[in-house]
């Protein structure tokens with residue numbers, strides 16, 4: 001059946017309901033009728049209809065109460081321009097809903113139909129060499145193409161009109177993993193020129209901000225401004241390149257907004273989200289997430305650093321949570337099997353590890369976990385990307401782990417409801433600095449994200465929760481704020497950090513901080529530029545040193561190998577905490593400590609390959625901040641905490657293949673068995689314990 005059929009059509013509310021995104025945070029468990037959101041990404045369109053009932057039964061038995069559907073099904077829904085068919089999706093929903101399974105629908109714009117490209121070839125993105133990508137993959141579209149935006153509006157309006165009052169649809173995922181590719185076509189160039197005009201108002205202001213005097217790149221008309229496309233020697237003005245990254249992020253945001261506005265107008269009672277990508281740097285998620293009701297992201301622990309050794313995606317979880325001011329979030333794609341496209345990309349993980357990873361998501365603040373995907377595809381590029389089930393639909397060991405987790409999360413829902421991660425420490429992530437380091441990577445071997453991990457991992461080893469803050473976040477509640485390599489800053493951020501310290505906060509800065517202004521132009525002040533006074537140091541010499549030739553001596557007498565960079569610090573008001581051990585600057589300051597107002601500022605001039613260096617450093621800074629650190633946890637064990645009024649919920653996660661023992665600060669109850677656990681808690685291999693404080697004066701929170 002074709003044509004616009006609105007079975008569920010009711011009157012569109014007269015008032016545009018945009019407020020949910022900024023109003024009271026959405027309580028995900030309440031939104032899902034009191035249930036923890038436990039789901040799978042399901043593609044009914046790829047399977048015989050006769051299979052659906054069996055699937056829904058198996059899902060229900062595993063505790064699944066929602067599915068994400070249809071995010072790549074544009075051509076099924078709009079087989080020809082303006083002719084829509086939702087029959088198949090209606091029938092799939094009917095089967096699922098009958099098993100108590102609701103749906104988050106994807107708007108299918110990540111995979112436009114082949115007919116759309118035939119009709120409008122220019123909707124395809126253009127690469128930096130001026131060649132359009134050919135049809136055949138997905139996400140190949142240009143955000144600045146009006147035909148694509150019109151087609152987007154049409155499909156989103158039709159699908160929202162059809163499902164806005166469907167009792168089995170609770171919300172929307174916009175597109176799929178927005179971000180790349182960047183489009184370098186003429187329309188994008190005009191859009192960038194207009195963006196620049198809005199930002200700078202006059203060409204004089206732009207030329208000055210970008211320093212276009214260099215190489216005589218001064219622009220005399222807006223239309224002369226290029227994109228950072230392929231040039232000889234691949235050279236571009238870093239100021240232009242940074243603004244282009246901001247423009248690209250803003251364009252992505254505007255595209256999401258276009259869809260969100262339609263959905264909110266037509267379906268104000270349904271919630272809107274987007275599946276994001278953790279540490280992906282292409283989008284400023286803090287800004288983007290102003291437009292969603294809650295954050296969702298795609299979590300594939302096997303792609304993260306040391307996933308079998310340590311807490312893998314912990315930092316990505318915390319960044320995602322921080323990108324909407326620590327509101328609880330959900331994982332829209334939780335790894336449900338081995339990843340792989342044309343090759344399998346690793347060794348199989350123990351089924352228990354899939355369960356531990358799901359708990360890790362919960363431990364970091366997820367109120368929803370949805371596995372990618374229900375079943376491995378028989379077709380297409382992702383034949384080797386395992387779902388929970390394999391193509392034969394056999395309820396295998398991964399299914400059993402998922403079912404066990406589903407049952408347990410059902411039991412834990414009441415306890416979890418309303419609890420949050422509360423952290424005494426925040427890690428400041430600067431999207432501008434990340435982009436600037438991508439534009440000019442500084443020195444071979446330097447990685448901004450590794451700097452983040454250096455500090456983050458040290459706090460996590462000490463069992464301390466860490467929030468990720470963005471320049472716009474409120475820092476005032478944190479005892480400590482770590483701002484590694486704060487390369488690009490503006491005066492607002494400098495003032496905010498300075499007030500934070502003066503009011504008693506402890507700030508840790510590291511090398512290459514204060515080097516550039518907001519236009520990606522190098523300061524003419526003595527480094528660390530705007531932070532020189534706060535840090536109480538001057539830097540007149542530095543060494544980009546690589547290959548672990550240098551070492552840092554201290555804190556204490558220990559020698560720690562370094563891997564990159566040495567800022568040779570000259571204290572003005574600061575005290576020396578560590579010095580360099582080798583070469584012509586041996587004995588010069590490498591780490592300093594400066595008392596400012598009621599607070600402290602640490603400046604770390606180099607990067608060490610030794611985790612002990614960071615353990616020592618944060619121990620010293622934590623002591624100054626009266627922040628107690630827990631004993632170091634065994635390697636491969638993570639401790640994460642959620643809390644609510646007087647109740648602590650501890651997740652002790654063992655990622656290793658052997659039993660581990662963790663000494664805790666007090667006696668806790670096992671939230672699943674209700675039994676008291678010993679002070680020294682034993683966690684079997686690839687397992688997790690959820691522990692809680694007894695409710696005040698009563699029995700354990702959960703039996």
Ligand code: GAL
Pocket residue numbers: 176177298333372382385
């Ligand atoms: C995700 C994407 C999914 C699927 C998965 C496995 O990034 O959102 O659609 O492609 O990766 O490749």
